[in-house]
Amino acid sequence: MSNRRVEPERTADNAGWIDRGPRNYERDLQNPDLLVPPITDHGTVSNLRFSFSDAHMRIEEGGWTREVTNRELPASHDLAGVDMCLKPGAYRELHWHKEAEWAFMIAGNARVTALDAEGRSFIDDINAGDLWNFEAGIPHSIQALDQGCEFLLVFSEPDFSENNTFLLTDWLAHTPKDIVAANFKVDESVLANLPGKEKYIFNGEVPGPISEVKKNNPNGDVPSPFTFHMNDLKPHEFEAGKVWIIDSKVFPVAQTISAAIVEIQPGGMRELHWHPKSEEWDYFVQGHAKVGVFNSASLARTFNFQAGDVGVIPIVAGHYIKNIGDEPLIFLEVFKNPVYSDISLNKWLATSPTQMISDHLNISPETVEQFPKEEAAVVWYDQSHSKKNVESSTEETPQDLQYKAGQVFK
Numbered sequence: 253m254s255n256r257r258v259e260p261e262r263t264a265d266n267a268g269w270i271d272r273g274p275r276n277y278e279r280d281l282q283n284p285d286l287l288v289p290p291i292t293d294h295g296t297v298s299n300l301r302f303s304f305s306d307a308h309m310r311i312e313e314g315g316w317t318r319e320v321t322n323r324e325l326p327a328s329h330d331l332a333g334v335d336m337c338l339k340p341g342a343y344r345e346l347h348w349h350k351e352a353e354w355a356f357m358i359a360g361n362a363r364v365t366a367l368d369a370e371g372r373s374f375i376d377d378i379n380a381g382d383l384w385n386f387e388a389g390i391p392h393s394i395q396a397l398d399q400g401c402e403f404l405l406v407f408s409e410p411d412f413s414e415n416n417t418f419l420l421t422d423w424l425a426h427t428p429k430d431i432v433a434a435n436f437k438v439d440e441s442v443l444a445n446l447p448g449k450e451k452y453i454f455n456g457e458v459p460g461p462i463s464e465v466k467k468n469n470p471n472g473d474v475p476s477p478f479t480f481h482m483n484d485l486k487p488h489e490f491e492a493g494k495v496w497i498i499d500s501k502v503f504p505v506a507q508t509i510s511a512a513i514v515e516i517q518p519g520g521m522r523e524l525h526w527h528p529k530s531e532e533w534d535y536f537v538q539g540h541a542k543v544g545v546f547n548s549a550s551l552a553r554t555f556n557f558q559a560g561d562v563g564v565i566p567i568v569a570g571h572y573i574k575n576i577g578d579e580p581l582i583f584l585e586v587f588k589n590p591v592y593s594d595i596s597l598n599k600w601l602a603t604s605p606t607q608m609i610s611d612h613l614n615i616s617p618e619t620v621e622q623f624p625k626e627e628a629a630v631v632w633y634d635q636s637h638s639k640k641n642v643e644s645s646t647e648e649t650p651q652d653l654q655y656k657a658g659q660v661f662k
Contacts, residue, residue: 257277258277258280258281258284258287258288259271259287260287260288261288262288262289262291264290264291265291267291268288282556282558283555283556284556285542285554285555285556286554286555286556289553289554290544290554292544292552293552293553293554294550294551294552295549295550295551295552295553296551297545297547297551297552297553298326298327299325299326299327300325300327300543300545300553300555300563300564300565300566301325301555301556301557301561301562301563301564302320302324302325302561302562303560303561303562304318304320304333304335304560304561304562305560306324307319307320307324307335310414312452312453312454313342313453313454313455314338314339314342314343314453314454314455314456315336315337315338315339315342315396315400315453316336316337316453317334317335317336317337317414317453318334318335319332319333319334319335319412319413319414320332320333320334320335320562321333321410321411321412321413322410322411323411325562325564327564327566328410328531328533328564329410329531330408330410330530330531330533330587330588331406331407331408331409331410331509331531331533331586331588332406332407332409332410332411332412332413333404333405333406333407333533333535333562334404334405334406334407334414335358335402335403335404335405335560336402336403336405336414336453337400337401337402338362338394338395338396338400338401338402338453339396339400339455340396340397340398340399340400340458341395341396341397341455341456341457341458341459342395342396342400342453342454342455342456343393343394343395343396343451343453343454343455343456344393344394344395344452344453345393345419345420345421345450345451345452345453345454346391346392346393346419346420347391347392347393347417347418347419347420348386348389348390348391348392348417348418349386349388349389349407349412349417349418350388350389350409350416350418351388351407351408351409351412352385352386352387352388352407352408352507352508352509353384353385353386353392353405353406353407353408354383354384354385354405354406354407354408354506354508354509354511354586355383355384355385355403355404355405355406356381356382356383356403356404356406356511356513356535356584357378357379357380357381357382357383357401357402357403358380358401358402358403358404358537359380359399359401359402360379360380360396360397360399360400360401360402361377361378361379361380361396361397361398361399361401362377362378362394362395362396362397362401362403363375363376363377363378363394363395363397363459363462364376364378364384364392364393364394364395364478364479365392365393365395366386366390366391366392366393366474366478367390367391367392368390368474369389369390370471371469371471372469372471372472372473372474372475373466373467373469373471373472373473373474374473374474374477374478375462375465375466376462376477376478376479377397377462378479378481381482382479382480382481382482383479383480383482383498383503383511384478384479384480385478385480385503385505385506385509386478387505387507387508388408388508390478392478395456395459396458397458397459398458404535404584406509406511406533406535406586408508408509408588419450419451419452421447421449421450421451421452422449422450424446424447425446425447425448425449425450429443429446432446476504476505477505478505480498480502480503480506482496484502485498485502487515488629490628490629490630490631491520491628491630491631491632492516492517492519492520492521492630492631492632492633492637493514493515493516493517493520493522493580493629493630494514494515494630495512495513495514495515495629495630496512496513497510497511497512497592498510498511498512498513498592499511499589499590499591499592500590500591501591506590507590508588508590509586509587509588509589509590510586510587510589510590510591510592511584511585511586511587511592512584512585512592513582513583513584513585514573514581514582514583514584514585514629514630515580515581515582515630516539516573516574516575516580516581516582516630517575517580517630517637518575518577518578518579518580518581518634518637519575519632519633519634519635519636519637520574520575520581520630520631520632520633520634520637521572521573521574521575521630521631521632521633522572522573522574522629522630523572523596523597523598523627523628523629523630523631524570524571524572524596524597524598525570525571525572525594525595525596525597525627525629526568526569526570526571526594526595527565527567527568527587527593527594527595528567528568528593528594528595529567529587529589529591529593530567530587530588530589530593531564531565531566531567531587531588532563532564532565532567532571532585532586532587533562533563533564533585533586533587533588534557534562534563534564534565534573534583534584534585534586535561535562535563535583535584535586536557536558536559536560536561536562536563536581536582536583537559537582537583537584538559538579538580538581538582538583539558539559539575539577539579539580539581539582539583540556540557540558540575540576540577540581541556541557541558541573541574541575541576541577541581541583542554542555542556542557542573542574542576543555543556543557543563543565543571543572543573543574544571544572544574545565545566545569545570545571546569546570546571547566547569548569556576557583570597574633575633596627596628596629598623598624598626598627598628599626599627601620601623602623602624602625602626606620606621609623
């Protein structure tokens with residue numbers, strides 16, 4: 253336990269005092285803006301943060317899984333998340349869901365297979381930083397390759413649970429063997445070792461190349477891939493970071509969920525903005541963040557996040573996300589909407605009449621004219637970092653993002 257002592261005392265207005273009671277000091281150190289909220293926080297805002305470290309861990313022979321649903325985070329009304337890890341060769345068995353599944357490969361590599369509603373096949377290998385998407389009802393599987401893998405799954409219902417998945421072995425274990433035999437056109441005796449319960453996550457051998465294992469399908473292959481390789485997408489570059497937007501415009505099979513992968517340099521922040529169409533569900537891959545949320549009626553609250561945490565921003569709530577660490581902050585913004593959208597405060601004010609903004613904010617028209625003329629998504633908060641980061645930066649590729657994610661989640 254850290255010997256550093258922090259107290260609920262705020263220097264800005266000389267408010268608060270020491271805490272003499274029982275305390276979880278490590279929690280206080282992780283959440284300084286909950287212990288000592290900014291003076292601008294006001295009113296009662298629901299908890300918008302939950303860590304996968306506080307979620308139940310289900311351990312299986314081939315790996316593990318844990319989930320954050322609206323049971324753990326009641327403020328989440330659109331989405332739920334699952335963090336899953338597989339040993340080399342291990343399977344997440346053949347299955348399907350009532351919900352759409354969107355996934356981000358955190359570390360390692362894996363092979364995914366699927367069959368679409370037209371009976372067409374899909375198989376592909378993916379690496380850290382890559383994505384996949386299966387709409388509701390699409391049967392699929394995930395098998396770790398030689399590195400093993402860890403991935404984030406996001407589902408299109410907030411009360412989704414991995415325990416409610418439609419599993420191949422679970423179905424057949426609860427179907428009479430004579431029915432199974434008739435279906436497969438085999439003698440019932442050959443089914444003596446059929447699993448008596450679900451296998452879920454279980455060990456296997458690392459498969460050979462796709463060219464050696466792929467089977468012929470008379471219906472052919474799916475016309476649009478269920479996976480997305482980050483190598484294929486250039487980021488939007490801004491003064492203090494980058495944003496990769498992945499929605500149905502670039503990933504056509506993702507008809508339910510869209511996302512943005514955001515990287516913010518130390519000293520930078522995601523500008524003041526909101527999302528008009530969907531609640532924001534965040535997953536933090538690397539670094540430390542401070543997130544301020546304004547939810548109308550003078551309601552405002554500030555939270556702290558670090559790698560492995562999940563956050564929720566209510567639909568249309570104004571917010572910012574600031575990098576408060578000394579390394580790049582990387583996180584996912586995920587939405588239950590096929591098309592990504594946001595509204596920038598800077599862009600709104602820049603396109604409104606100058607005098608109108610001056611009258612609202614009680615500042616001179618000359619000062620209003622100095623405001624940014626365009627949205628910048630990621631801007632500098634601490635200008636002292638600006639020159640240093642610009643001078644030391646090099647051209648970054650999606651592979652760099654994959655490397656960072658893989659290093660954080662070895």
